[in-house]
Amino acid sequence: MRTNLYQSGWLVQAEPQNSTLSRLKLRRQRWLTLHLWLGLTLGLLLSIYGVTGSILVFYPEIDEWLHPEMLVVKVPAHTDYRPLAEIFAAGREAMPPQAKHRFATYPRNQQAAFQLRFTVADANNTLESWMVAVDPYTARVTGKQLQSRSSDWLPSTFIGLMFELHYALLIPSEEISAVIVGVSAVLLIISTLTGLIVWWPLTGHWRNALTFKARAGRARFNYDLHKTCGFYTALVMLPVLFSGIYMVLPHNVVPVLELFSPVTYRYWFQSKPPYPDAPAIGMDQAVAIALKQYPQGRPHWIYGATEPSKTYTVCQDGVDAPGSILQRRCTVIDRYSGKILDLDDPSLPTARAGEVFTHWQWPLHSGQAFGMAGRILVFITGLACPALFITGVIRWLQKRQGRQKLGK
DSSP states (O other): OHHHHHHHTHHHHHHHHHHHHHHHHHHHHHHHHHHHHHHHHHHHHHHHHHHHHHHHHTHHHHHHHHOHHHHBOOOOSSOOOOOHHHHHHHHHHTSOTTOEEEEEEOOSSTTBOEEEEEEEEOTTOOEEEEEEEEETTTTEEEEEEEEEETTOSSOSSHHHHHHHHHHHTTOSOHHHHHHHHHHHHHHHHHHHHHHHHHHSOTTOOHHHHHSOOTTOOHHHHHHHHHHHHHHHHHHHHHHHHHHHHHHHOHHHHHHHHTTTSOOOOGGGOOOOOSSTTOOOOOHHHHHHHHHHHSTTOEEEEEEOOOSTTOEEEEEEEOOOBTTBOOOOEEEEEETTTOOEEEEEOTTSTTOOHHHHHHHTHHHHHHSGGGHHHHHHHHHHHHHHHHHHHHHHHHHHHHHHHHHHHHHO
């Protein structure tokens, strides 16, 4: 019988197959070890990024729910906004003369107030960040709120705390926090990729890899929860992690991208005064210039030019262009001449691959690129992060206890 099997070729074929499978299992074990230690060391950070990120996906709605008296306005019979110059002037009048208007958020719907953000130094040279809310229909201030103070470790608001945890882990130094957040995100990308390698079914049992095992015990349920959460969220997790790296370490990421395609980064543009003490255009004029470029776009974020060399940047949503999925455009404007210095517009014929790639990063990170469906996907992925960490730790403890029993 043994001779017949060899002659028929069954054992000759089986031995190489078994040998290949053994090598693949050994290789996967090495990837599993790397995945394990990355998960154990960085899982808590992943959980923080995930939970805070899920909250920030819906931070405008949450902020309005927490402060309706200031951020929600009544819609009058006429639904026309007052001129932007009046709205910005009302916000400035609510702050000391030395306050710098650094940012504005356009109302996201008819019931929302304008949010104007200022920085001001107090008598002790402590920098304070304030938000002033203005009713767009009446140009009246509905309230103002201290956001943060440079002498305080914690921000003064819940949403501010979530932002600081998400982007800086409450580390006071911006340089140190950016490196820690960026490097940890790189390692978490590696952890995600090694998890996919470990998940890959070597024997081709795809159904087991993609589903829960019916009527299984707690140990198996925990394992299935870990692998299915990891697999189904990986498609969202990877671009969100990479875009996070780009956002906190742009000076490091952009040179790498430029190895493949030229990239322009809007924060690197500077305004050039034609002569000393030249007057600057107002933020309302900057918005008008952007609207002339994209008349159908709705303003969202307006970056103020707080220093002589800074530029205005107006970001608009709802700009529909043929062949372009992304509907967000940002216009960089010289604060003196009103000249457009840069357009974040992936639909332009001159847009290069590197520029299109960078234009997508914030919309992907926030989920805004795909509307409410995209926001919900990012929200769910963020909540899956602590589940992945907890189930991974439980799985590690289960296997450790199993080895200890065998050792006894």
